[in-house]
Amino acid sequence: MARATLIDGKAFAAGLRGRIGALAAAFAQVTGRRPGLAVVLVGEDPASQVYVGAKARACEEAGIASFEHRLSAGTSEAELLALIERLNRDDAVDGILVQMPLPGGLDEQAVIAAISPDKDVDGFHVINAGRLSVGQPGFVPCTPLGCIMLLKDRLGDLSGLEAVVIGRSNIVGKPMAQLLVEANATVTVAHSRTRNLAEVVRRADIVVAAVGRPEMVRADWIKPGASVIDVGINRLPPEEGKEKGRLVGDVAFAEVSAVAGAITPVPGGVGPMTIAVLLRNTLVAAHGHAGLELPEDI
Numbered sequence: 544m545a546r547a548t549l550i551d552g553k554a555f556a557a558g559l560r561g562r563i564g565a566l567a568a569a570f571a572q573v574t575g576r577r578p579g580l581a582v583v584l585v586g587e588d589p590a591s592q593v594y595v596g597a598k599a600r601a602c603e604e605a606g607i608a609s610f611e612h613r614l615s616a617g618t619s620e621a622e623l624l625a626l627i628e629r630l631n632r633d634d635a636v637d638g639i640l641v642q643m644p645l646p647g648g649l650d651e652q653a654v655i656a657a658i659s660p661d662k663d664v665d666g667f668h669v670i671n672a673g674r675l676s677v678g679q680p681g682f683v684p685c686t687p688l689g690c691i692m693l694l695k696d697r698l699g700d701l702s703g704l705e706a707v708v709i710g711r712s713n714i715v716g717k718p719m720a721q722l723l724v725e726a727n728a729t730v731t732v733a734h735s736r737t738r739n740l741a742e743v744v745r746r747a748d749i750v751v752a753a754v755g756r757p758e759m760v761r762a763d764w765i766k767p768g769a770s771v772i773d774v775g776i777n778r779l780p781p782e783e784g785k786e787k788g789r790l791v792g793d794v795a796f797a798e799v800s801a802v803a804g805a806i807t808p809v810p811g812g813v814g815p816m817t818i819a820v821l822l823r824n825t826l827v828a829a830h831g832h833a834g835l836e837l838p839e840d841i
């Protein structure tokens with residue numbers, strides 16, 4: 544049986560981080576400072592702590608200064624907004640990332656709105672969402688930008704291809720659809736109210752699954768040869784005698800691999816791209832703040 548090509552996000556992300564490292568070093572030579580990313584974590588959510596730690600390590604490895612701000616779960620919105628205001632004014636800080644979700648009682652939209660759009664390396668600010676929707680340069684959310692990089696690397700020109708994005712969140716589904724439209728694909732956005740989802744997905748040359756439901760997308764939903772990008776990260780309940788359950792995506796990887804032309808694994812597909820693109824956006828922000836052109840498009 545034909546097997547899909549594995550889209551190796553881990554390897555692609557490593558290459559991207561290498562290019563970012565070289566460009567960050569060149570930036571430091573010219574400006575006398577490293578690009579800087581401030582990461583703000585409120586509370587003690589274990590998954591968020593892991594993500595923040597991974598982001599800080601990736602920054603250091605790429606020659607990007609990372610400024611961590613860990614605040615207690617009891618932090619007030621006024622205190623958090625005051626910190627963001629300080630970071631907005633701090634010339635050593637090119638990018639500001641506030642790790643979501645925030646503890647209850649803190650208004651995520653108000654916090655995102657407080658970040659200077661030119662330091663909004665997550666691309667969540669309405670100004671950047673607006674820029675993406677009208678096709679102006681701005682910061683694009685890291686996960687969908689990583690997905691489009693993998694698709695262009697695999698397929699080259701996406702013009703005229705049928706793409707189905709499953710999921711319509713502001714951080715993945717919607718920006719993903721806009722990037723695909725920008726790349727001249729014909730795009731359908733599916734969600735929990737979509738009728739005959741399997742039939743809709745079967746039209747697609749490109750499937751992007753960003754749902755959060757383990758192994759929902761089955762082999763008989765997939766057009767033979769389609770490229771499948773699995774954004775989902777779901778932990779299954781632990782098997783007998785194991786402490787932790789397996790991580791799986793939104794796509795039934797083993798069976799879909801027998802039909803698709805190419806597929807991202809979970810883990811090792813989209814996840815590593817998200818962090819690499821965060822570094823990329825920080826590098827772009829740093830060049831913007833220093834009034835420098837990026838020497839190459841990354």
Ligand code: NDP
Nearest residue numbers: 686710711712715734735753754755774775776813814817
């Ligand atoms: P959200 O929960 O914000 O959005 C999920 C979307 O899936 C919604 O639009 C929802 O529809 C849709 N949906 C839910 N159930 C169904 C269904 N049965 N059929 C069709 N659509 C459905 O999630 P996110 O976009 O934030 O994340 C999606 C997944 O991606 C998660 O597993 C998350 O962990 C993962 N993720 C991975 C990242 C990475 O780096 N790899 C980064 C970000 C997220 P509706 O709008 O109608 O409710």
